[in-house]
Amino acid sequence: MRRIVVLGAGLTGLSAAYHLRERGVAAEVLERDAGPGGACRTVERNGFSFDLTGHLLHLARAESRQLLGSLGVRRALRSHRRRASVALAGAVTPYPIQINTYRLPREVRRDCLVGFVEARMRPEEPSGERTTFADWVMSQFGEGFAKHFFFPYNRKLYCTDPAELTSDWVGRYVPRPSLVDVIEGSLGLYRKAVGYNATFFYPRRGGIQLLADAVAATLPPLRLGVPVRAVHLGARELVLDSGETVGWDVLIATAPLPHLAAMTADLPTELRHAAARLRAVGVVNLNLGVRGPAPRREHWLYVPEERFPFYRVGIPSNHGDVAPPGCHTLSVEVSVPAGAPAPADLAERCLAGLSELGLLRDRSSVEVTEQIRLDPAYVIFDAARPGLVASLRDHYLASGVLLSGRWAEWKYSTMEDALWDGAAVARRVAS
Numbered sequence: 355m356r357r358i359v360v361l362g363a364g365l366t367g368l369s370a371a372y373h374l375r376e377r378g379v380a381a382e383v384l385e386r387d388a389g390p391g392g393a394c395r396t397v398e399r400n401g402f403s404f405d406l407t408g409h410l411l412h413l414a415r416a417e418s419r420q421l422l423g424s425l426g427v428r429r430a431l432r433s434h435r436r437r438a439s440v441a442l443a444g445a446v447t448p449y450p451i452q453i454n455t456y457r458l459p460r461e462v463r464r465d466c467l468v469g470f471v472e473a474r475m476r477p478e479e480p481s482g483e484r485t486t487f488a489d490w491v492m493s494q495f496g497e498g499f500a501k502h503f504f505f506p507y508n509r510k511l512y513c514t515d516p517a518e519l520t521s522d523w524v525g526r527y528v529p530r531p532s533l534v535d536v537i538e539g540s541l542g543l544y545r546k547a548v549g550y551n552a553t554f555f556y557p558r559r560g561g562i563q564l565l566a567d568a569v570a571a572t573l574p575p576l577r578l579g580v581p582v583r584a585v586h587l588g589a590r591e592l593v594l595d596s597g598e599t600v601g602w603d604v605l606i607a608t609a610p611l612p613h614l615a616a617m618t619a620d621l622p623t624e625l626r627h628a629a630a631r632l633r634a635v636g637v638v639n640l641n642l643g644v645r646g647p648a649p650r651r652e653h654w655l656y657v658p659e660e661r662f663p664f665y666r667v668g669i670p671s672n673h674g675d676v677a678p679p680g681c682h683t684l685s686v687e688v689s690v691p692a693g694a695p696a697p698a699d700l701a702e703r704c705l706a707g708l709s710e711l712g713l714l715r716d717r718s719s720v721e722v723t724e725q726i727r728l729d730p731a732y733v734i735f736d737a738a739r740p741g742l743v744a745s746l747r748d749h750y751l752a753s754g755v756l757l758s759g760r761w762a763e764w765k766y767s768t769m770e771d772a773l774w775d776g777a778a779v780a781r782r783v784a785s
């Protein structure tokens with residue numbers, strides 16, 4: 355019988371094991387953490403539940419609801435219509451900004467409208483060439499939206515100049531309205547919900563951990579708390595921290611690609627260099643459990659201006675039962691270059707920024723502070739990425755290692771994608 359090993363019990367690894375089991379194929383799941391879930395985990399502190407940054411379940415595929423039903427969690431999830439805004443220039447306007455400039459100061463609205471019209475009037479560039487994200491924004495939205503939102507927001511999110519990013523990742527994530535939509539949006543007349551995240555599901559009680567726990571509950575016991583220390587491709591063997599070796603015929607690897615490469619003892623030097631060139635940012639997530647009612651009714655706010663350290667602030671208690679009665683939670687997200695230490699004054703600057711935006715009225719009402727780091731968090735889509743990823747993927751495949759999931763495939767994707775990445779890799783292995 356073939357020995358199938360899954361490295362990582364995040365949603366991708368769990369889903370791979372679940373779908374293999376559905377086909378009658380057993381797999382051994384190895385996870386370094388004490389519990390399953392990876393990035394889809396929740397920590398509990400003094401009655402507050404904090405996800406590792408906001409994790410809302412956006413479903414784009416009809417069959418996902420069926421999968422959630424099979425996992426027995428469909429009823430435990432509640433559907434929400436997004437309430438998201440952009441805080442900019444002393445105002446707060448609904449998201450997406452492209453069709454909602456009406457609440458912004460007149461000068462900002464003017465810049466956005468004029469730039470958009472000018473961009474529409476420019477002759478189209480010949481397609482086919484890979485464009486930078488900066489060029490793509492200028493051609494799609496024009497100078498005003500670029501200057502006030504897309505450039506500062508993405509510079510802050512990716513810690514990288516938008517001219518160094520490609521536009522490969524934008525796909526379904528950035529809504530592209532028509533001129534009429536933008537004009538209506540400047541007058542407050544645009545009413546339709548748009549974008550991949552217009553609706554989402556979230557557990558009725560507790561945090562997003564529910565989803566990972568539900569998949570794990572369908573599986574034989576996972577091997578938790580067993581960090582993999584080394585990978586030997588030639589011998590098809592993993593070495594655990596304890597020194598134990600685990601052989602594989604097929605290895606489904608869901609750990610971040612640069613980490614996997616660093617652990618692979620017999621990776622050729624040029625591929626080791628290729629992996630070292632993969633870029634990402636980490637996210638420092640400052641969670642606050644606060645006494646009193648929530649300061650606003652949004653689920654989250656985007657904060658593009660560079661003078662604020664954070665790019666987004668969530669109010670998770672507005673969509674989930676994650677705080678004791680009479681309290682609310684705030685989830686503040688700050689990007690830092692992958693592996694780099696967070697600035698020492700970060701928490702203080704975040705608290706000052708929250709106060710300035712009216713999101714934290716009184717610092718003494720903060721009952722719990724929990725700082726979490728996800729690293730890597732966002733892959734940087736630069737021009738080198740596709741070639742580097744392809745060369746590593748092909749090399750691993752030749753030794754029976756399939757890369758699956760957001761960080762192993764080094765891409766931008768959601769929890770729903772992770773569930774289907776796991777299903778796809780299981781199908782491949784089983785057949």
Ligand SMILES: Cc1cc2nc3c(=O)[nH]c(=O)nc-3n(C[C@H](O)[C@H](O)[C@H](O)COP(=O)(O)OP(=O)(O)OC[C@H]3O[C@@H](n4cnc5c(N)ncnc54)[C@H](O)[C@@H]3O)c2cc1C
Nearest residue numbers: 362364365366386392393409410582609731759760768769
């Ligand atoms: C800031 C942020 C916000 C997000 N928000 C959303 C959202 O709102 N909605 C949404 O749908 N998606 C969101 N996502 C995306 C979502 O988190 C991922 O798509 C999904 O969790 C990926 O799951 P995965 O299993 O591929 O990876 P992971 O969850 O990272 O799982 C990999 C597992 O491998 C384990 N592992 C790694 N190395 C080793 C080792 N050496 N030995 C043993 N085990 C190891 C890890 O501990 C981990 O459990 C967000 C992501 C980020 C970064």
